[in-house]
Amino acid sequence: MHFGGIYEDEVVGKMYDRRLMGRFFAYILPYRRTLVSALALLPFIAVTKLSQPWILKMAIDGHIVKGQMEGLPALAAAFLGIIFAESLLMFAQVYMLTWVGQRVMYDIRVQLFTHIQRLSARFFDQTPVGSLVSRLTSDIEVLGEMFAAGIVTVVGDILVLAGIVGIMLWMNVKLSLVTFSVLPLLIWVAFSFRNWMRVAFRQVRSRQANLSAFLTESLGGMAVVQLFNRERDEAKEFQRLNKSYVEANLPVITWDAALYAVVESLSSVAVALIIWYGGGEIIKGTLSFGALVAFIQYIEKFFSPIRDLSAKYSVMQGAMASLERVFTLLDNKEWEPGAVPAPKREEVAAPACVSAPQNALQSICFNDVWFAYNGEDYVLKGVSLQMKRGEKVALVGETGGGKTTVTRLLSRLYDVQRGSITIDGTDLRDMPLQQLRRRIGVVLQDPYLFSGTIAYNISLGDPEAMKRVEQAAAVVGADRFIRELPKGYDEEVRERGVNFSAGERQLISFARAVAFDPEILVLDEATASVDTASERLIQQGLEGLMQGRTTLVVAHRLSTIRDADRIAVIHRGEKAEEGTHAELMAARGLYYRLYQLQFKD
Numbered sequence: 001m002h003f004g005g006i007y008e009d010e011v012v013g014k015m016y017d018r019r020l021m022g023r024f025f026a027y028i029l030p031y032r033r034t035l036v037s038a039l040a041l042l043p044f045i046a047v048t049k050l051s052q053p054w055i056l057k058m059a060i061d062g063h064i065v066k067g068q069m070e071g072l073p074a075l076a077a078a079f080l081g082i083i084f085a086e087s088l089l090m091f092a093q094v095y096m097l098t099w100v101g102q103r104v105m106y107d108i109r110v111q112l113f114t115h116i117q118r119l120s121a122r123f124f125d126q127t128p129v130g131s132l133v134s135r136l137t138s139d140i141e142v143l144g145e146m147f148a149a150g151i152v153t154v155v156g157d158i159l160v161l162a163g164i165v166g167i168m169l170w171m172n173v174k175l176s177l178v179t180f181s182v183l184p185l186l187i188w189v190a191f192s193f194r195n196w197m198r199v200a201f202r203q204v205r206s207r208q209a210n211l212s213a214f215l216t217e218s219l220g221g222m223a224v225v226q227l228f229n230r231e232r233d234e235a236k237e238f239q240r241l242n243k244s245y246v247e248a249n250l251p252v253i254t255w256d257a258a259l260y261a262v263v264e265s266l267s268s269v270a271v272a273l274i275i276w277y278g279g280g281e282i283i284k285g286t287l288s289f290g291a292l293v294a295f296i297q298y299i300e301k302f303f304s305p306i307r308d309l310s311a312k313y314s315v316m317q318g319a320m321a322s323l324e325r326v327f328t329l330l331d332n333k334e335w336e337p338g339a340v341p342a343p344k345r346e347e348v349a350a351p352a353c354v355s356a357p358q359n360a361l362q363s364i365c366f367n368d369v370w371f372a373y374n375g376e377d378y379v380l381k382g383v384s385l386q387m388k389r390g391e392k393v394a395l396v397g398e399t400g401g402g403k404t405t406v407t408r409l410l411s412r413l414y415d416v417q418r419g420s421i422t423i424d425g426t427d428l429r430d431m432p433l434q435q436l437r438r439r440i441g442v443v444l445q446d447p448y449l450f451s452g453t454i455a456y457n458i459s460l461g462d463p464e465a466m467k468r469v470e471q472a473a474a475v476v477g478a479d480r481f482i483r484e485l486p487k488g489y490d491e492e493v494r495e496r497g498v499n500f501s502a503g504e505r506q507l508i509s510f511a512r513a514v515a516f517d518p519e520i521l522v523l524d525e526a527t528a529s530v531d532t533a534s535e536r537l538i539q540q541g542l543e544g545l546m547q548g549r550t551t552l553v554v555a556h557r558l559s560t561i562r563d564a565d566r567i568a569v570i571h572r573g574e575k576a577e578e579g580t581h582a583e584l585m586a587a588r589g590l591y592y593r594l595y596q597l598q599f600k601d
């Protein structure tokens with residue numbers, strides 16, 4: 001439903017989910033060495049951070065206050081050296097972490113893509129392509145951010161925080177306790193903020209999903225939008241979704257800014273406390289001036305990771321939601337038929353035909369086939385049909401009757417629910433899917449072309465098929481128009497073949513079927529009408545295509561199948577009539593009526 005809110009497939013989970021992270025850990029495991037090396041740098045980085053204020057203290061107390069110049073340049077050099085070392089260590093650590101992140105993303109992407117490829121036609125019927133694309137791109141990108149945004153180095157932050165607390169307590173217990181009196185408030189703010197943020201993020205993500213789903217549909221259907229003057233309404237709807245997205249972002253920005261401001265002011269309060277209490281201590285002589293400066297420096301270093309908290313929080317929450325979605329997809333086991341062993345099934349009581357390997361004449365056999373796309377809503381109700389080797393059988397009937405479904409079952413895009421289909425005596429479900437698909441060539445009603453050359457589109461890159469490209473094109477008569485193209489077989493086909501006419505696309509798809517040289521051909525004739533000249537071309541192409549092959553053809557133009565060996569009329573999921581053109585015409589039934597309708601003019 002366009003304009004709808006059905007796209008909110010958003011799972012907004014927790015900030016940290018042990019189950020998800022545990023599973024994610026398996027992907028990091030192969031790169032544990034690099035990861036451990038990066039983590040091993042953390043204590044060193046912490047030391048460089050912690051030692052800077054300490055050097056300041058030494059310089060102030062040991063030299064500046066005493067007016068002792070000697071040794072000061074060495075301290076300054078040490079300070080510089082430590083800063084340099086910190087930058088170097090940070091670089092090495094960030095590099096290693098993002099490297100691991102990229103590897104992990106690569107692995108998950110590959111696994112997910114191969115997984116999706118094995119899912120069933122039924123799955124693709126129900127899943128919008130846009131959502132699969134975002135699973136493979138943006139969702140995985142978010143996982144990479146976990147490495148880039150310093151989530152892994154939170155351990156390092158904790159190390160620094162603990163170090164700071166330790167050093168401060170060691171330097172001056174009382175002053176430390178006074179300074180840390182702001183901590184309970186800080187902890188309370190951080191926790192409450194987490195809950196507010198969670199609610200706000202949920203809104204943002206679900207509205208973002210709406211927005212991108214709308215965009216995918218609207219841009220994909222731009223021709224319809226323009227032809228029916230729907231631009232203004234589409235723009236209005238887009239504005240609405242866009243606005244609601246922006247509105248959802250406002251609380252997030254508010255909370256984010258508020259957290260920043262609160263942490264900032266608490267850190268100032270802490271500094272003020274140091275100056276107030278520490279100043280007194282200096283006057284009393286119980287604290288050195290250098291220690292006071294070091295305290296102020298430490299407290300600033302203490303608050304800086306807390307300030308980044310909200311950014312880290314949002315990355316983490318996003319990553320959990322993405323992990324959940326990626327894993328849900330990986331857990332989807334709606335396999336393509338044949339990827340798993342066929343379930344147990346009942347034998348057909350009285351088979352309509354038996355196709356045996358030794359009986360070379362009976363090639364394909366549909367035995368009392370029942371099939372429903374959804375539940376018990378049967379689209380085919382007990383269809384039986386047999387085809388002998390080399391025969392051309394045509395399926396005709398009114399639209400929605402179930403003809404295409406018959407061809408989908410034969411190529412095993414779906415499995416039958418009751419009954420069976422056999423080829424040379426072997427049930428399709430007992431045949432390796434690859435073997436079946438090698439034997440059957442399918443020409444779809446709406447031929448799909450990929451971007452690439454014509455030669456690629458005919459061979460799909462298969463080395464065997466590649467050798468037969470030109471020969472195949474000649475068989476279906478596609479060579480005539482291809483030769484006239486400036487680059488011939490190397491002419492670029494753009495996405496979905498937009499730079500070719502419907503007839504040309506058909507001819508290319510015929511050539512594709514021939515190039516793979518299947519013994520059985522399944523052909524779903526295009527419903528789109530082409531002009532008479534193209535129709536003649538296509539007709540000739542079809543003849544070339546069907547030459548010497550067992551063919552099951554769904555025919556919309558009855559003129560194309562007058563010479564079929566047999567014609568089956570599929571009416572509301574059942575085979576209503578079967579016979580040759582002449583027999584069916586003589587019977588004056590459904591076929592006769594269909595024929596009359598088409599040739600009335």
Ligand SMILES: Nc1ncnc2c1ncn2[C@@H]1O[C@H](COP(=O)(O)OP(=O)(O)OP(=O)(O)O)[C@@H](O)[C@H]1O
Pocket residue numbers: 125373374379397398399400401402403404405406554
């Ligand atoms: N993927 C699908 N999911 C659910 N229902 C489907 C699906 N494909 C087809 N159907 C339904 O199954 C029925 C038969 O469709 P099918 O495409 O086999 O008809 P057809 O005879 O080939 O029609 P046409 O002549 O228009 O191509 C129709 O009612 C259709 O709505």
